[in-house]
Amino acid sequence: MNIFDYMQNYDYEQLVFCQDENSGLKAIICIHDTTLGPALGGTRMWPYKTEEEAIIDVLRLGRGMTYKNAAAGLNIGGGKAVIIGDPREHKSEELFRAFGRYIQGLNGRYITAEDVGTTVADMDMIHLETDYVTGVSPAFGSSGNPSPVTAYGVYRGMKAAAKLAYGSDSLSGRVVAVQGVGNVAYNLCRHLHEEGAHLIVTDINQENVNRAVNDFGAKAVGVNDIFGVECDIFSPCALGAIINDDTIPLLKAKVIAGAANNQLKEEKHGDMIHEMGLIYAPDYVINAGGVINVADELQGYNRERALKKVETIYDTILKVYEVAERDGMPSYKAADRMAEERIASVGKSRNTFLQNGKTVYHR
DSSP: OOHHHHHHHTTOOEEEEEEETTTTEEEEEEEEEOSSSSEEOOEEEEOOSSHHHHHHHHHHHHHHHHHHHHHTTOSOEEEEEEEESOTTTSOOHHHHHHHHHHHHHTTTSEEBOBOTTOOHHHHHHHHTTOSOBOSOOGGGTOOOOOHHHHHHHHHHHHHHHHHHHHSOOOOTTOEEEEEOOSHHHHHHHHHHHHHTOEEEEEOSSHHHHHHHHHHHOOEEOOTTTGGGSOOSEEEEOSOSSOBSTTTGGGOOOSEEOOSOSSOBSSHHHHHHHHHTTOEEOOHHHHTTHHHHHHHGGGGOOOHHHHHHHHHTHHHHHHHHHHHHHHHTOOHHHHHHHHHHHHHHHHHHHHSOEEETTEEEEOO
16 A cells, blocks of 8 residues: 555545564554544554554544544544554553654654553553553543443444434333443443343353353343344444445344444445434444543543543434434444544634734644
């Protein structure tokens, strides 16, 4: 791939390659857009097969964070980082501290957090070298594990989607099919169970399934059977690209609302479910609770304040559908437009301008 052409086409600001021979660190930091503020996005650790695969992933993820943060109403931009390595084998204090020094060198343009393959403990090690990290241990005045807050945001967004589909946001008596019952989805199931929803679950990890069955009275089905079950809401909380040519014809739910990232395999699949009349809660809008939570740390973490902000995901989902109705487009496109309009509006007011004969701002 021609990296500069790609960056120019999608308006990326910066791509930083980091290596440390002593620790074996190979990392890439992507800063996509800082119009709304410094770029915030997690660090993913993954055994990428090639360097190109890692570059493509960090570029895609970084741009996605711009849209997620903008749609969530946060005053932060979008970025992401990846560390090339197996998180089961290649973690060390030396590696994360070396990475932390690279983050520090960006002087606040990029703020990191945990992501796939990294943990609160890893963020604590990064924190030894930089303050530009969120999601560290509560002992440092931080929020800790973001999974419960992410789940709460998905729950709030699901209620809004139910209101659009059924005229009421009550989930009592609704049948919700949850694909994947990891940390976020388990907490989502807890909220749903407490409201009186009926749960159907599946996961490639049988222990996760057993926990949901035992704790919430969920019904377990096979991993390939979850798509076709009779339900009111289908909640993808595992892999991306799960809404595709093969699964769409099987769906019996009227609502798709879940925690997974990149749920649509291709844009055409968002068009397909729109034409079918399904209510789709765009993934990066409904699952923004985690980033809203860690973003609160930037002003001194207050859990009550963070949760109140996460609750507004309900209103954001409703707003997405207002834009969709206004512009006659599917919800996934409406979410993008809503984020782009906010960035453009703020960008206009922050463009270079002259005041008293001198430049007072330039990105």
